[in-house]
Amino acid sequence: MPKKIKKINSSRRNFLAGSATVAGAAAAATVLPISIASANHTDKGARGLPSWTGWKKRSALIIHSDKGMETHRAAIGNSVITPLRHVYIRNNMPTMSDAQIGNRNKWKLKVEGVKNPKTYTLAQLKQLAQKTEATILQCSGNGRGFFGHKPRGSQWETGAAACLIWTGCPVSAIIKDCGGLASGAKFLTATGADMPKQLNPKKALVERSIPIKAQKDAFVAWEVNGVNIPNSHGGPLRMVTPGYFGINNVKHVGKLAFTAKESSVKYMKSSYRISPIGKKGSQYPSCWEMPVKSWIVSPLKSAKSGNVVVSGVAMGGTKKVSNIKVSVDGGKSWKKAKFTGPDMGKFAWRRFVFETKLKPGNYKIVSKASAGGKSQPKLRMENRRGYAHNGWLDHGVDIKVS
Amino acid sequence: MPKKIKKINSSRRNFLAGSATVAGAAAAATVLPISIASANHTDKGARGLPSWTGWKKRSALIIHSDKGMETHRAAIGNSVITPLRHVYIRNNMPTMSDAQIGNRNKWKLKVEGVKNPKTYTLAQLKQLAQKTEATILQCSGNGRGFFGHKPRGSQWETGAAACLIWTGCPVSAIIKDCGGLASGAKFLTATGADMPKQLNPKKALVERSIPIKAQKDAFVAWEVNGVNIPNSHGGPLRMVTPGYFGINNVKHVGKLAFTAKESSVKYMKSSYRISPIGKKGSQYPSCWEMPVKSWIVSPLKSAKSGNVVVSGVAMGGTKKVSNIKVSVDGGKSWKKAKFTGPDMGKFAWRRFVFETKLKPGNYKIVSKASAGGKSQPKLRMENRRGYAHNGWLDHGVDIKVS
Numbered sequence: 072m073p074k075k076i077k078k079i080n081s082s083r084r085n086f087l088a089g090s091a092t093v094a095g096a097a098a099a100a101t102v103l104p105i106s107i108a109s110a111n112h113t114d115k116g117a118r119g120l121p122s123w124t125g126w127k128k129r130s131a132l133i134i135h136s137d138k139g140m141e142t143h144r145a146a147i148g149n150s151v152i153t154p155l156r157h158v159y160i161r162n163n164m165p166t167m168s169d170a171q172i173g174n175r176n177k178w179k180l181k182v183e184g185v186k187n188p189k190t191y192t193l194a195q196l197k198q199l200a201q202k203t204e205a206t207i208l209q210c211s212g213n214g215r216g217f218f219g220h221k222p223r224g225s226q227w228e229t230g231a232a233a234c235l236i237w238t239g240c241p242v243s244a245i246i247k248d249c250g251g252l253a254s255g256a257k258f259l260t261a262t263g264a265d266m267p268k269q270l271n272p273k274k275a276l277v278e279r280s281i282p283i284k285a286q287k288d289a290f291v292a293w294e295v296n297g298v299n300i301p302n303s304h305g306g307p308l309r310m311v312t313p314g315y316f317g318i319n320n321v322k323h324v325g326k327l328a329f330t331a332k333e334s335s336v337k338y339m340k341s342s343y344r345i346s347p348i349g350k351k352g353s354q355y356p357s358c359w360e361m362p363v364k365s366w367i368v369s370p371l372k373s374a375k376s377g378n379v380v381v382s383g384v385a386m387g388g389t390k391k392v393s394n395i396k397v398s399v400d401g402g403k404s405w406k407k408a409k410f411t412g413p414d415m416g417k418f419a420w421r422r423f424v425f426e427t428k429l430k431p432g433n434y435k436i437v438s439k440a441s442a443g444g445k446s447q448p449k450l451r452m453e454n455r456r457g458y459a460h461n462g463w464l465d466h467g468v469d470i471k472v473s
Numbered sequence: 474m475p476k477k478i479k480k481i482n483s484s485r486r487n488f489l490a491g492s493a494t495v496a497g498a499a500a501a502a503t504v505l506p507i508s509i510a511s512a513n514h515t516d517k518g519a520r521g522l523p524s525w526t527g528w529k530k531r532s533a534l535i536i537h538s539d540k541g542m543e544t545h546r547a548a549i550g551n552s553v554i555t556p557l558r559h560v561y562i563r564n565n566m567p568t569m570s571d572a573q574i575g576n577r578n579k580w581k582l583k584v585e586g587v588k589n590p591k592t593y594t595l596a597q598l599k600q601l602a603q604k605t606e607a608t609i610l611q612c613s614g615n616g617r618g619f620f621g622h623k624p625r626g627s628q629w630e631t632g633a634a635a636c637l638i639w640t641g642c643p644v645s646a647i648i649k650d651c652g653g654l655a656s657g658a659k660f661l662t663a664t665g666a667d668m669p670k671q672l673n674p675k676k677a678l679v680e681r682s683i684p685i686k687a688q689k690d691a692f693v694a695w696e697v698n699g700v701n702i703p704n705s706h707g708g709p710l711r712m713v714t715p716g717y718f719g720i721n722n723v724k725h726v727g728k729l730a731f732t733a734k735e736s737s738v739k740y741m742k743s744s745y746r747i748s749p750i751g752k753k754g755s756q757y758p759s760c761w762e763m764p765v766k767s768w769i770v771s772p773l774k775s776a777k778s779g780n781v782v783v784s785g786v787a788m789g790g791t792k793k794v795s796n797i798k799v800s801v802d803g804g805k806s807w808k809k810a811k812f813t814g815p816d817m818g819k820f821a822w823r824r825f826v827f828e829t830k831l832k833p834g835n836y837k838i839v840s841k842a843s844a845g846g847k848s849q850p851k852l853r854m855e856n857r858r859g860y861a862h863n864g865w866l867d868h869g870v871d872i873k874v875s
Contacts, residue, residue: 147699148640148696148698148699148700149603149605149640149696149699150605150638150639150640150696150697150698150699151605151638152554152638152698152699153699154557154698154699154700155556157699197782198776198777198779198780198781198782199780199782200782200828201551201782201784201813201826202813202814203551203552203553203813203814203815203824204814204815205814205815236552236553236554236814236815237552238550238551238552238814294550294551294552295552296550296552296554296556297549297550297551297552297554297555297556297559298550298556374600375600377600378600378601379600380599380600380601380602380603382603411603411604411605412604412605412606412607412638412640413605413606413607413638413815413816413817413818413821414815415815415817416815419815422605424603424604426602
């Protein structure tokens with residue numbers, strides 16, 4: 072590894088030096104010009120993608136910004152699992168490069184808030200325990216583009232969401248291996264190793280706390296859809312918090328801590344809070360568990376009269392999705408649709424199809440899912456930043472049948 | 474489309490002209506030099522892959538020939554579904570090109586042996602009915618490389634197999650739409666449209682018959698792992714016969730016929746027959762239903778002493794895999810392993826893990842699956858062409874623990 076780049080690596084991870092550096096090495100003092108740290112975000116390739124996501128399929132994506140790329144509604148496919156080249160990107164920090172990451176098997180995860188704190192290498196985690204699970208990754212702001220007050224942030228419609236299969240080490244196995252939780256642990260707090268050193272951790276450190284009960288499902292993953300997690304999706308090691316919004320699935324995870332309090336960084340304290348329009352603060356609910364939601368994937372604009380197969384996806388958040396209904400008249404009358412394809416567990420979405428006959432005309436097709444006794448509401452819950460939209464009306468599609 | 478290439482397309486499909494061409498157009502009389510028809514098979518790119526599979530991940534594959542590429546044992550990943558770029562290739566005919574295929578939605582499927590024979594476009598099939606299902610694609614000769622008598626053909630070990638998610642139209646919906654089966658239908662016979670015209674259909678036509686009972690699970694698919702089926706995997710439309718060996722999943726499918734007899738082409742009559750060494754003929758069983766099988770995926774060569782996570786895949790063919798055992802002493806003693814990850818239905822494979830502690834030394838790790846009351850045998854069933862190998866001993870791995 073070139074010496075200069077090695078310094079970037081150590082430098083990046085220095086935010087964890089409060090107790091010990093993740094890399095286990097003293098940080099270099101060099102302050103890097105921001106242009107170096109973020110170079111991989113601004114260097115767009117010939118296909119209109121930033122070079123660090125050059126492996127993505129351009130035609131499957133809507134580019135909102137150099138850190139925000141949405142999957143076209145039609146590009147999630149019908150195969151339950153979203154193809155990796157189609158999966159959305161939403162980054163708070165620049166993606167770490169191969170050079171910054173170094174040997175993936177030597178990536179370190181520090182564990183605190185347990186009886187016997189330890190630091191694991193990725194190779195050690197692979198030999199501790201393994202689980203494979205399908206989960207939905209969904210940005211808290213997915214659906215923001217439907218809000219009337221145009222909240223700040225990427226104007227996602229449906230495509231800041233994907234259903235993926237991960238393999239990693241269960242957090243419960245790590246806790247057990249570390250002798251159990253320290254007393255007073257109320258939160259599972261995960262910290263990303265991706266913040267460039269010159270930034271202020273209070274403002275830029277991606278550190279997220281979730282209720283300790285979530286540890287039973289959570290895991291740290293090194294594989295997604297059968298391959299090593301790409302850097303742009305937070306490899307070599309990413310926190311996976313089934314049923315919780317994307318931000319809690321911390322990328323490039325370097326530390327897990329079982330803490331008495333929520334983290335005090337901006338991304339926990341003030342960002343990702345569901346507050347009324349015009350208000351903000353840590354007293355409002357954090358973007359944690361995802362609500363029940365569904366949307367139509369096909370058709371999107373037109374169809375030929377006669378047999379029409381309407382298809383879509385439905386998810387239950389942390390609950391199993393139990394029921395899906397479709398309306399072709401904008402919600403005046405509803406019929407039950409059927410789930411199709413494999414049931415990959417409550418944290419995955421289900422595909423649904425609704426076979427119907429339509430005469431020429433205009434239709435508003437909407438879908439409404441239920442899970443854990445709750446159904447999607449008709450309208451969005453208005454909130455300052457446009458988070459957690461699961462209203463069925465906005466997610467409908469207007470179709471011309473000819 | 475260039476006129477010359479359009480001719481290739483019509484020419485290719487002319488074998489179906491007995492009743493009507495699939496493309497619905499009279500075939501051009503031009504006889505093509507074989508070098509044009511097979512050009513896409515011999516033109517190897519810089520990465521050592523034939524250009525028509527240039528999108529594959531070279532490092533995931535073992536190249537046996539220009540029509541046979543195997544997935545490395547380690548490259549199927551832990552995510553149940555095999556990444557498409559890692560999936561094996563086994564072709565009897567050259568892959569059709571985009572130009573030969575033309576507009577994918579206009580691809581035609583002729584249906585015979587029903588009360589009201591019809592020809593569907595792919596667009597029509599998409600609007601008739603849809604199902605999504607995970608199935609295993611496995612070459613009949615997977616495991617041939619373990620046979621002692623070195624049968625002719627690619628010397629596959631474990632990697633001519635993949636677990637994939639398909640979306641398509643159920644054959645049962647097509648039968649219903651065509652008014653039901655004609656009387657006397659005993660086989661579902663599917664015909665590929667990929668044979669270059671200058672070849673003799675009796676010798677080169679890929680046409681496969683399977684027992685009519687298989688129609689209830691079978692479907693014609695246009696999507697795999699969330700994307701249009703790539704040409705090299707038989708797009709735009711491929712027969713999917715859950716639980717049946719790969720050859721029955723006819724690529725570039727142009728005709729479905731419900732027939733009283735099995736097809737008389739070579740690929741049905743004499744190839745893919747499980748006959749004793751030194752014997753051949755249509756009196757021997759065809760490669761239809763796959764038997765129960767499993768193999769170790771990790772570790773493959775070495776491990777560090779202490780905790781070792783052994784992982785692998787197990788499949789039941791047409792039956793649900795019910796049980797998986799692992800032995801670290803070459804089959805002297807067995808312990809139950811646990812399934813992990815989503816259960817995607819009986820036609821998919823299950824991932825299994827076996828967490829153990831190993832001291833330094835040499836180990837032979839083997840796995841043995843059960844399904845439908847049957848377990849894998851210890852030894853392979855010797856046969857002329859090395860088909861249907863599911864013996865557990867040959868599939869074991871020798872590991873050095875240090």
